[in-house]
Amino acid sequence: MNPAGLLAIASLVAALAVLTDVLPLGLPYPAINERAVDVPSHLLPLVPSPLEGDYAPNTRLQGTVRLLQGVVSGPESLVVAHDGKTVIVLDKFGYAKRGSVIESTSGVPRVELEDGVFAYTGPGRPLGAEFDQGGNLVICDSLKGLVMVANGTRRLVVLANRVAEDSAIDPGSEINYANDLDIAKDGTVYFSASTDLRVAFNRDGFYDTFNTYLLDALRGKPAGRLLAYNPKERTAKVLAGGIWYANGVALAKDESFVAVVETTALRVRRHWLKGPQAGQTDVLIDALPGFPDGISRGEDGNFLIALISRPSPILKLMPFRPLRAIAAWIPPKWRPRPKPWGAVIRVSPEGKVVETHFDVEGGFMSGISGVREVGGRMFFGTLENDHIGIYDPNRRL
Template sequence: MSLQPRRWQPPKATPRAREKHSEPPMPAVQRIEVPGEGPEDVVVAADGRVVAGLANGALVAVDPGEGTVEQIGHTDGRPLGLHANSDGSLLICDAERGLLRLDKPGGQITVLVDEIGGVPLNFTSNVFADGDTVYFTESTRRWKLDEYMGDMLEHSETGRLLRRHPDGRVETLVGELKFANGLVLAPDRSCVLVAETGGYSITRYWLSGDKAGTHDYFVENLPGFPDNMGLGSDGLVWVALVTPRNPLLDMLLPLPGLLRRLVWAIPQRLQPKPARTVWVQAFDFEGNLIHDLQREGTDYAMVTGVAEQDGVIYLGSLTETAIGLTRVP
C-alpha cells in the first residue's frame, strides 16, 4: 500500500523518554513460556489463570503458580486484545476476524462484529465489556497488523472507539484517533479511556455527567508508545509502553511526507527497529502517575499488554514466546 502521510506536530518529548530504567527499578522479569509467539495482551480470568492470544491463533490460559499452559480456544485469525468475563467467557479482538466471543474454555467462538455498515473491520485491537455492552477499538482503517509501522509513519488518524449495544447495534463514539489501542472502563462507569499509540496519549470519552458524549485527554505527552491497558486490582490504570519515543519519527512527522515515503520504501530489515525495553506505568483516575517501572529489554521486550493482580504484574508481548511476570516494588 502506498503511504499517504499526514503532517502532525508532536509535543516535545520529556527527558523521561531518553532514560532506559526507572527509579525505583523494575524488579527482574520471570518468563512463563507459551507454545507459540506473541502473547500480545494478557488478562486475569475468573479462575485466576492468565489468558493470552498467540500469533498462531491459539488462546491459552496459564497457571502462574505452576507454569502450566492449556489451550482454551483458537480463533483461526490473530487474537490481540482480550476481556475476561466473570462467567468464564472471553471477548477477543481478532485483527483479522473482528470482535469475537468464546463462551467458555474449550467452547464455541462466535463472531459478534466483523463489519460496520457493510465495510469489514480492518484491525480490531482491544475490548472491554460493561455487562452486555461492549467497547472496542479499531486501530486503523488503512493498515493491517503486519504493516502497523505504515500507520506510525503515515499517521492516518483513522482509529476508532466503538460501542456494541446489547441488541447488536454498533456506534462510533470517537473517530480520527491516532492508532486507537488499549481500553479501560472507569469503575464508576463515568468514562472510557483509550490509548492513542501514535499520539503518545490516552483519550477519555465521557459516558456520564455534564461532559457525557464528549472526549478530552486523560494523559498527554507520554514518554513512549502506549499500547494495551488494564484496570488493576489496586484500582489504577496500568499502561504498557512498547518502546520509547523515537526522535527520528518525531522529527519526520511535521515535515512534508516525501521523507517518510523514502523511509517506508527501505526494505523492512533495514528500517529503524523499536528500542528494546520493558516498561509499564500506572495512573490514578485523576491522571496522576503512581508507578513508573522500566528496565532494559535484555531478557524480555516489546511489552504490549499488562495486567496487575495483588501486586503481581503480568506482561504480554507482540514478539516474545513467553508471558512476563514481575512485581510492584
C-alpha cells in the same frame, strides 16, 4: 561511510523527496491505495517527555520473572482470572492456551499450560481479550473484528465486523483492525479499531500488525476509532474517531469514562460515558516518554499503561510527508528495530502519574504490550517476544 557517500545518499533522498510531491507515489501493501498525507497541525510536534521527574528511571521491573520462554510466540495480551491462578495466553498464530499459575516455596511462580489448545481463532491475529459475565471469551481480532469463543462449546462467533447502519459516525463501515477491549457491567463491549488499513499475512506465517501500525504512522492520517458493541442489539457503533492508532482500552472503575490509547500521538484519550461531559472526548495524559500500547485498570482503580518502546526516529519524520512516503518502502529487514526496554506507568483517573516501573535496558522484560494486575502482581504480554512475564513488587531479588 565517507563524506562523499553520505552526500550521495543525501542527494538521492532529496531528489526522491521532490519526486514524491510530483508523482503519485503510494504506500506499499497492504496500504496500496493510500498516500502519505500531511499530519494534522494540532498533533505536531510530537515531543515525548524526558526520562526525568515523574519519569525518572528505576530498576523495579528487573524483578520480573520470564515464564513460558520458547513455548509461546507473540503473546500480545493475557487474560488473568480474578484469583490469579488461571491465565489465557493468546499467540500471534491464532491459538489461545490456558495455563495454571503454580506457586513455589521460593516465591517464584511458574505457569503450566494445559495439553492441547483452549481455542483456535482461525486466520487473523487475536489481540485484546476478556471474559464476559457468561464465561465467553471475547476477543479483538486484527482480521475478523470482534469475535467470541463461546463458553462450553468453544465455538468461534463473529460479533461485529461492520459498524451499524444507524451509527452517528461511519455508519455501515468495515471494522478492519480490532485491537483491544474492556467489558462494562451491563455487558457493553468497548473496543478499539486501530486504523482503516488492513493487516496482511507475512512471509513468516502470521498477520503482521506491527507492519500495519508502521504504515499507518507513516501515512499521517489518524483513522483509529473507539466503538461500543451492544450485546442485546448485536450491533457496534462508533463513539469517537480520528484517533492516531487506537490501541488499549480500559474503563474507569465507576464506568464514567473509557480510556483509549492513541499510540502514535504518545497519549491516552478519555471518552466520557456519564455526567455533564457524556459523549465528549478529551486527553487523559499526553507526552508520554514512550509509545503506549496496552492499558488496564489496576486493583487500586488507577490505570496501568504499557509503554512498548522508547520513541523512535519515526517521530522526526512526521512533519515531512515526502520522507514518510519514502520510509514506508524500506524493507522490513532493513528497518531499525527499537532497543529493548520495559516500562509500565500507573496513572490516576485524573491523568496524574502515580508510579513508574522501568527496565530501561530491557534485560529482564522488554516490549511490554499488555499488563494485568491481580493479587498484587503484574502479568505482562509482549507483541514480539517468546515469553510472558510476572512481576511481584513484594518479592525482593
